[in-house]
Amino acid sequence: MHQYRVVKYTEDERTGAAPAWTAISDIGRSFGGEVLTEPVYRAMEESYLAAVRRFAAVDRVTALRVEGLEIYPESPWWQRVADGDRLPLDEALELVRSVLREDYVWCQFYGDGDFFVHISYDYYMYLGVSGPPEQAVLETRASGLYVDDFASPFWD
Numbered sequence: 001m002h003q004y005r006v007v008k009y010t011e012d013e014r015t016g017a018a019p020a021w022t023a024i025s026d027i028g029r030s031f032g033g034e035v036l037t038e039p040v041y042r043a044m045e046e047s048y049l050a051a052v053r054r055f056a057a058v059d060r061v062t063a064l065r066v067e068g069l070e071i072y073p074e075s076p077w078w079q080r081v082a083d084g085d086r087l088p089l090d091e092a093l094e095l096v097r098s099v100l101r102e103d104y105v106w107c108q109f110y111g112d113g114d115f116f117v118h119i120s121y122d123y124y125m126y127l128g129v130s131g132p133p134e135q136a137v138l139e140t141r142a143s144g145l146y147v148d149d150f151a152s153p154f155w156d
Contacts, residue, residue: 001114002133005150006051006125006140008044022122024101045100047143048125049093052117054136055127056089061111064092068108075104083107100125108154118154126152 012018019031024045026036056062069083077098081087087095098105099119109117118126129136137147 001128001130003126003128003149003151003155004055004133004137005148005152006048006127007146007148008047008123008144009146044123044144045097047140047145048100048123049096050143051125051136051140051145051147052093052096052127053089054139055117055129055133056111056115058129058131058133058136059111059113059115061089061113061115063088064109064111064117066092066095066107067110068106070106072104077105116152116155118152120153126150126154128152128155 007014009020010018013020021029021031021036021041024041027038027041029036056064063086065086066081066083069081071078071081075098077095081095092109095105095107096109096117096119099107100123102121106119108119114128114130116126116128120126140147
């Protein structure tokens with residue numbers, strides 16, 4: 001199994017030496033002299049979803065199982081998703097988007113075999129995959145995200 005941490009943060013941002021946005025609620029705020037706009041936020045969000053799609057393709061994952069679901073009545077998902085549900089990849093990616101947005105929902109995602117997606121706070125994402133992920137790693141890095149060998153803190 002291969003496990004990775006996928007983040008948007010530069011090394012300086014990870015250590016706190018440079019300011020960085022951490023959530024959708026930061027839209028409109030300034031970081032390092034640049035205001036986070038909605039288009040910039042959405043582009044980064046899409047980069048994360050594309051990374052999940054790339055790594056899922058490595059293991060030919062077409063659906064993800066929802067585990068550890070924490071959902072609040074304010075969430076648009078509260079009547080549609082239950083812990084243990086298996087969602088087609090496109091629907092699961094929309095739930096990943098909600099978790100990234102801290103939209104009153106949190107969970108972990110598991111595919112067949114060793115595949116997983118774990119989202120932590122502040123846009124830290126962990127991916128696990130069985131197959132050789134070299135191309136997915138390269139493409140994700142080319143998209144502007146940082147990909148490091150890193151065991152998920154959520155992995156048992």
